[in-house]
Amino acid sequence: MPWQNNNGGNGGPWGSGDGNGPRNPWGNGPQRPGGPSGGGGGGKGGPDFDEFIRRSQERLRGLPGGGGGKAPWLYILLAVLGVWVVFTSFYRVDAQERGVVMRFGKYVETTGPGMHFKLPAPIDTVVKPKVEQVSTIDIGSADASSENLMLTGDQNIIDIAYTVRWKIKDPEQFLFQFAEPEETIREVAESAMRAEISAATLNAAIGPQRAQIAEQVRVRSQELLDSYRAGVDVLGVDIKQADPPAAVDAAFKDVSAAQQNAQGYLNQARAYSQQLIAQAQGEAAAFDAVYAQYRLAPEVTRKRMYLETMENVLAKVDKTVIEANGVTPYLPLPEVQRRARAATTAAADANSNQ
Incomplete structure (x- = not known):
């Protein structure tokens, strides 16, 4: 081996050729049948890499899901990857929303309400603004x-x-x-x-x-x-x-109140003016009607107007005017009526006192 010295020793970088140097970092493993570890050289043997690999494989086989030398985290990684792809590739848009799809931050499309598919995150991301919300x-x-x-x-x-x-x-x-x-x-x-x-x-x-x-x-x-x-x-x-502004609000309200009062007086004056105009127009229409009748029968109309005027003038006078031949021109009819009323009142008082 390359770590053997010229004397056939098994020291290498962790031991001397004569076997008296420092121990190797792995210690002396169990000896194989047929001689010490580390090959055909003599002494206490160097590091046994085959034994180290064998023990590592045995530990891996002892883990859950281990076997045949395959690491279990490979299956775990594939399962996590599948779940991540499924849950980040489908999205749902509500009725009042719109789905804005971005691929690496760049706008791709806008989707309407419903279920949609996209590339898994972080490749595609979706923002859902509420377009129907006021x-x-x-x-x-x-x-x-x-x-x-x-x-x-x-x-x-x-x-x-x-x-x-x-x-x-x-x-x-x-x-x-x-x-x-x-x-x-x-x-x-x-x-x-x-x-x-x-x-x-x-x-x-x-x-x-x-x-x-x-x-x-x-x-x-x-x-x-x-x-x-x-x-x-x-x-x-x-x-x-x-x-x-608040600083002049009070004065402005006073001015507004005065303007409203002035407008109220103007409205009252206009109403009174309209009333007088309507009354004058009515009297003019009545005069026109009388004049039309007067043109048809002047004598009768003149006498009727005279009698109506005298009736208005003498309505509160204690006189009765009768125009007829052979009739006494004056009859004290109002005096007789007053005496009759006085007698009726006295009789009523006497009956109440009894």
């Missing part, structure tokens, strides 16, 4: 905890709070076009609102044009987001508050 972004505060001040077209300041409702329109653009899509939507909506408020007066923004401004903000925001390829559908903008 999300909201609140800008400003309606509870006076903070102010969102904007400048109107007539150089006034308004404190406005509103909510933007949106949902995902294109999952690919929504996931890959912007790092923070919600922050982009907020900034676009605020920019659109400032542009619309700057073109309106304070009174219009507070009152009659609130709905119109909200719709214009929605349209402008959608146009900007589409130009950015954000993959977002803006469903609506709801203005929750549009008031002057």
